Amino acid sequence: MTFSPDQDHVAAGNGGGVATLDPDELPAPAARSVPWLRIVVIAALIVVAIGLAYLRAGSGVVVTQAVVTGILIGGVYGLVAMGLTLIFGVLDIVNFAHGSFLALALFLTFGLTQAGLHVYLALAISVPAMFLLGVLVQRGILAGAMGKPLENQLLITLGISLIIENALLLFFGGNPRSVALSGDRGVPILGAVANLSRILAFLGALLLAGLLYLLLQRTRLGTAIRAVAANDTGAQLVGIDTRVIYAVTFAIGTACAGAAGTLVAPLVTIEPTTGSLFNIVAFVVVVLGGMGNVVGALVGGLIIGLAEQLGGIYLPGQSPLLSVFIVFVLVLFLRPQGLFRRSA
């Protein structure tokens, strides 16, 4: 199944549908460089959006609050999305179970804090745990579906998400739980107020995102991962064991979801369905940022966080998630390859 946004969009430009294009006749790909123009345009659009929000709300405080809250949660969205986009970029798998790993980490964190552990210390357990689980899931279940049609993968990861979320429902029941951060309080930022837990979640997410980026760019493992993402046959030819890379990459992805789960534990109501909310947002972010583009995922996360909060101002009375979907649909139709191209 083609899931290649560039190919789809070339076709759109031609109108009648692309049959066979002689590969010799296609121009060489443009050199990779920072797309300054695009960044400027995006920044301008964001400024306009914020400006419009001021007009709509009439109150500067409301808008500032929205912007601050949006960016802070956007960092976490970015972390979750980075994991998801990494999985897609390397394994070509649309991991519908991503959010359920986050949910699992949420409940794990809940359990650990009930046992007396400090929330953020739970990271030391939830991240490795989700990593391990990711390895097991990839080797045990997904390895058999690699290269199969995309619907199969969607269905399998859907199945995994159903199992995880409902296992949580079965064992913990449907009552919402919560985790508190001791010493949590409102912190004034730029004229708005943000919970300390939200700020810490944002900082934690950025930190982990940075570490992931460094891993990918500066370590041998990271280079191997990027090689497999670019060309898995070629990577095999230079001696990279792709099976290991697949498992590790998937596990890194789920570990990202797990980390995000622990980080947001003090912020959200802990229910089995919380994962699917993040799941949806992660998919929107990944499409927005460009499937496979890790930096795009982080930037996309921030943008979606903003969109969600600003949406609450534009469409009062509607769920902020609605504006996220509106953005999603617009991106899918108008620029399915995302803001930034698929990297590598």
Place this chain on the structure above:
Amino acid sequence: MTTTTAPAPATAAGKPLPRQPWNRHLLAIAVLTVLLIPLPLILPPAQASVAVRVLIFALMSIGWNMMSGFGGMFSFGHAAYFGIGAYTGAYLLVEHDVSPWIGMLAGMVIAAAFATLIGFLALRYKLRGAYFALATFAFAEMLRLWATNSEFVNRAVGYHVPLRVDTSWWWIQFEPASPNYFWIALGLTVVALVVSVQFVRSRAGMFAKAARDDEDAAATIGIPVMRYKLLTMALSAAITAVAGAFYVQYFLFIDPDLAFGSSVSIQAILPAVIGGVATIWGPVIGAVVMGPLNDVTATILRNPPPALEFLQGRGGLDVIVYGVLLIIIVLLLPKGVYGAIRKRWSRR
């Protein structure tokens, strides 16, 4: 209805053309219908309601299968059409005192229109594969969110179907355990099955399958792909909308989550995947497998083994089984139960 088939036409070289199975399918449908009619009179009420649920699943999945199986356009948001059918019926009944039959028709039309719109946009912008699936999911979610917050359809409260004193076919209301519910559901499902058969054997169905197999080749041999894809989507949506409309009458209640929630989309997909995507009987077989699961797991959870006592009365086991089934089928029997059996015998 005649059960004999005309002698297969021969070519000039004399090799007779292979027989086609369509009339056999129709015959099987007829026979099955006759056999099933007495079912609600035999079964105890609890089981009879399971049977109705099976039929609703089957109806939803037959609809899904049309577009996603035969048409090859994998939909992850069929809840949109189910919900449109449900809400149209409920709204017209509660707010305007309109018969649910008319509500059902109206729901079919609106769902078909909605599908045509989404389909047109998706095809025009060349959304394929996972992008298309995600777009369908997004539209279903958007409907859910809109319904949850919209005064027009009573927000998250939803609609209760007002209870009537008398029983009535016109208003589709009978005593709670009445076999009429089953018979109506059976009738609707049978009609949907017949429509499936007739669709697949028709020009439109063949064109849809060709476009699924290879869109460019289909266009090249002269098939107006867009037109037939939209037709397939509209039909698919209409059938699923019928399921939604009936659901409201049977369960007497609808709210945004029950109508448009992602679990509804999953319930439309699962029977077809289990039974065999792109087959006539797949959704039915899958529904028969799935339908009782809910009750079976609830029974288990009512009296769990001593070690798992704390699970008593909890929910979620049935969906876990769905998930396990899904994974097993996709990995081991990708053609589903019916598809695997069929492959053993002959090609179809």
Place this chain on the structure above:
Amino acid sequence: MSLLRVENLGKSFKGLRAVDDVSFEVAEGSILGVIGPNGAGKTTMFNLVAGALKPDSGRVHLGGKEITGNAPHKVTAAGMTRTFQLMRPFYSMTVLENVTVAVLAGGGAKRTARTEAAEVIERVGLDRWRDSPTEGLPTAALKRLELARALASKPRVLLLDEVLAGLVPAERAPVMELLERLRAEDGVTLVFVEHIMAAVMRLSDSVLVLDLGRVLTSGAPDEVTRDPRVIEAYLGEDPHAAA
């Protein structure tokens, strides 16, 4: 009287001129071979003529009516069908069903479609595999299937994209005979892209040479293949060697 007339066809991709001011005419009942080195723009030109791509400039006329930029199914309805270089069968169907769909798509009546399809299959020499599924079919059979599907709509002009590619020499001769029969018995006009020179020499009434998106030259096969510019463009393929 030219059945197919192409004027000043042009198409660019991101600044690269893939097809540049290409013009040619094909008389009814004649066979035109299109040759040129890799990257010459042959397939793109086909796509433009057949409606798979919209040209940036130029026109295409079929039987006097303009069909420039029409969608593929409209081009087929107007009487011109193309085959694909990569075989693209409808994988879920048997050979017979594949061709039946093509007959229906070409406007055939439902009740006679299968019989008509069976006849085309026979014509093309595919009868052995008529009721087989398309998966696992040998290349030669798949090629014929492409032809059968294209013929099902009773086209006036057939665009063949490397119909001999992937066939061993022994398999090529029957296909070439078939093409000749199609022209002789059904009056089908053929335009074919081909790399195998011997086939081009044998089948074509005239030859069009493309290079770098432009028409290099055109004319009778003998003249064209002796033209030094053509030989230079190819560098190495001796047009008179056996296939």
